[in-house]
Amino acid sequence: MRLLSTPSRLYRVLAFAEMVTWTLLIVGMLLKYVLDVTDALVRIGGGLHGFTFLCYLVVTVLVAIDQRWRLQDVVLGIGSAVIPYMTVPFERSAMRRGLLGDSWRLRAEQGRNGLEKIVSLALRRPIPAALIAIVVVAIVYSVLLSLGPPTEWFS
Numbered sequence: 498m499r500l501l502s503t504p505s506r507l508y509r510v511l512a513f514a515e516m517v518t519w520t521l522l523i524v525g526m527l528l529k530y531v532l533d534v535t536d537a538l539v540r541i542g543g544g545l546h547g548f549t550f551l552c553y554l555v556v557t558v559l560v561a562i563d564q565r566w567r568l569q570d571v572v573l574g575i576g577s578a579v580i581p582y583m584t585v586p587f588e589r590s591a592m593r594r595g596l597l598g599d600s601w602r603l604r605a606e607q608g609r610n611g612l613e614k615i616v617s618l619a620l621r622r623p624i625p626a627a628l629i630a631i632v633v634v635a636i637v638y639s640v641l642l643s644l645g646p647p648t649e650w651f652s
Contacts, residue, residue, distance in 0.1 A: 504560045505597035511549070511556045512577075512584035518546035519581045547641065551634045553578050562616045563603045564596055 522545075525538030557574040560566070566574070570591070577587035591597050601620045608614035619626035644650055 503597075503599050504564055504601060505592060505599060507556055508560050508588055508591070508597055511553045512588035514549050515546075515553045515578055515584040516582050518542065518549045522546045523581065543646075544642075548634065548638050550578055551638055552630075553584060555630055555634060559616060559619070560597065562612050563601055563620065564598055565602070566596055570596060 521538065521542030523542075525536070525540075525542040528534045529536040529539045554575055557571065557578075561571045561574065574587060574591070577583040588597070603613060603617035604620045606617075608617040619630075641647075
């Protein structure tokens with residue numbers, strides 16, 4: 498599980514994936530709304546982006562709890578996924594500021610509160626935890642899909 502070997506590696510991969518899926522979605526929107534060619538890439542790119550967005554949020558919270566981020570850093574991390582292409586600059590900034598360590602703190606020590614204890618258990622059993630996280634993200638994703646595009650949620 499090399500992907501999960503360090504908080505910095507996992508966060509870098511998800512930040513990049515979020516950027517790539519933004520690109521797919523934006524290209525799809527250009528093809529649909531500007532060039533009036535097809536909406537296939539909006540469906541594909543939008544779906545991939547939505548799922549990756551949710552995964553990025555989960556990883557942001559996981560890393561934030563493990564690395565003891567301040568609330569403002571968590572909010573900036575989550576907010577970076579909302580603005581196209583901001584996850585990679587945020588990841589680089591977080592790396593420079595020492596927010597992304599080279600080891601998982603909660604693999605080596607017990608959590609002090611409920612959230613840290615859950616994260617500690619997840620980091621000690623990464624495969625079952627990753628499977629559970631993917632199932633939960635898939636359920637949330639399915640519910641959001643049933644609600645329709647985000648632009649129509651509050652109409």
